[in-house]
Amino acid sequence: MDHTPPWAGRPGRTHLSSYNRSYDDELFAALDLGTNNCRLMVAAQTAGGFRVVDSYSRMVKLGEGLHHTGMLGEPAMERTLDALRACADRVGRRQLRDIRAVATEACRRAGNGSKFLERVRAETGFNINIISGREEACLAVESCANLIHNPRFGVPRNRALLFDIGGGSTEIAWVRVDPFRQTQELIGYLSLPIGVITLSEQFGPKSSYDLGCYAEMVAHTKQALHDFENVHRIGPEIRRKQTRFIGTSGTVTTLASLVLGLPRYVRAAVDGSQLPSVSARRAVRMLHELGPEGVEAHPCIGPDRSTFVLPGCAIFEAIHDMWPIEDIIVADRGLRDGMVLRMIRKATPAPRRYQRPPVLGPIPFQQSIQATGS
Template sequence: MPDDLQHLRLTEPPLPNPALPERPAQVHGRFAVSPAPAYAALDLGTNNCRLLIGSPTASGFRVVDSFSRIVRLGEGLASTGELAEPAMDRAVAALAACADKLFRRPIRQFQAVATEACRRAGNGAAFLARVEAETGLRPRIISAREEAELAMESCAPLLEETDRRALLFDIGGGSTEIAWIRVPPRGSRLPGAPTAELIGYISLPLGVVTLAERAGASCFTEEGFHAVVEEVATHLLAFDRVHCIGQEIRAGGVRLIGTSGTVTTLAGVALALPRYRRPLVDGRTLDMGMADQALGDLFALGRAGLAAHPCVGPDRVDFVLPGCAVYAAIRHVWPLPALTVADRGLREGMLLRMMRADRWPGARAATSRRAVT
């Protein structure tokens, strides 16, 4: 999907910080100093390589550049346990394009992370060493917990005063993260403190790439689709029992937030967009009736219809229905009346974290402690 340039609202606007990070030794020594510094975040996932560069503003940050490419890094990983050479070549080419963008622009702080594919692959560390040697970038493999935290950080601005809890799901290429979140009352928050707290999380080794490879064409049939729904629901019910989420939902004040290509596609279909437009989707709350209808419409399209749809396209045709099956399981286990759609994720979470840490030095220490636990 295209990354439209636009403004994202922050909880706290960042302030300048004179410190500049070291650039990787292989690439010209340092990032350039800028009077209006930009922050950059890179997310190397199982299916996509994404870069986001943002510059602070009075009300948040402005996206000044972005990059997104489907690389299918996790292709074949489920069957071999290793990253395949063609997949690594595609990812290195995308990362080289990101490095070119980064090294031509003044950057104040930069973070790069790698997720499920590199966590699971036997040759994940060797691949990242190759990435550093060939591009100068050094993505850090993060835990499933930190992945959930970053998704939570990016979506926290979508929470409202009436929310007591939030249930956030991120359907990725190689895994699905579910975060159960406490929303502290606004009057009780310390300056610089996060606006949401992670109560619990679960990472399912079921993402759109792994499910597409395993289930294949069966997801285009009712029987195959519902088999995936039931498998995912079994994992979710165990998580529900631990945290009594259903009970909290019945008490009210729980918001369901979804962040992934699956959810934004559902929103694009529900809103009947002639082409996908992020400003019309990000932060939009859909009545569940609309979301359910969109899911049914996507399933009814079949492979040819999905490939031709302006919110899907041929590159994503194999991944949409596996993702919809994961969403349907979430919808079945936790029948909330509405879904808030977030076209944001780890990159936005990293930017928000860096900017908040610059404004509130105490938040930097707290962030560092979270990153190593």
């Protein structure tokens, strides 16, 4: 069995700097290498969960061209290695209690995904594990646990439907909720090989602005959801108003920022907000009206993300067409948050039974804005 740690140290460099920490500090690092982005979080354990000490995110488009070739391209791998070197430098400045590094759909699907990660280990020191779609869904649920149980969103529900729209895949998690015990259990998941990069490449980068082609994107995605609905019968639970709907992705956070009318993206305003579906649909129409240049110029989007916004909206609309819940709880969090919470739980003595899940320290949920729009 391979016992190589998630970060063995940047080759040729001292592993730890002169960073001083108090005895009580407990630092954890989580690295998420996705199809579109490379993200690192370093967090300190707190009494209520954790606070972010350092955070890094770069769009690397590792999965660029993967839909057509089945392989990771050399320019994409070089971009990604450059970002991972920056992550290694940041990790090297900290003394960590634990670290976890994972890769998702691009490396799962690419014929050279495992070979690339061997190269990553040799050049950066990161030992990155490819996780399954189920594990990805579980981590997303873990990161959103306190939203699932938060009484701010109304009476308790016994089900939650969570979606995470990524670059190369979309994860759907169907969750059983016990409001009394404040626990949640994954009872079904779907990992669709449809993400913002793959959909954009399949239909063409500019095609999402054509309403006819956009409708095809929605229909294509929706068709892939039918079997999951037939197995789990989510629709009846929705009609009985027993389901909370949680979106954790750049797509849904962008829609929330548009509805809120933010002059620039503010995570504290978006994460934990409640987005009425009618307002979200209206924001999608607004993006169509803005056109490519308007979307690129929008301060909450920018040129790097503009190509992928409407493909993400098509995935969102397909999900909402299938499961038309009135309000979406917006989560600007993901795998890194879930990994940090797991590491903290592993490092901490078992809590008392029925203890509420920890609250993420830096986010003032009680004061988050209701995304009602106009």
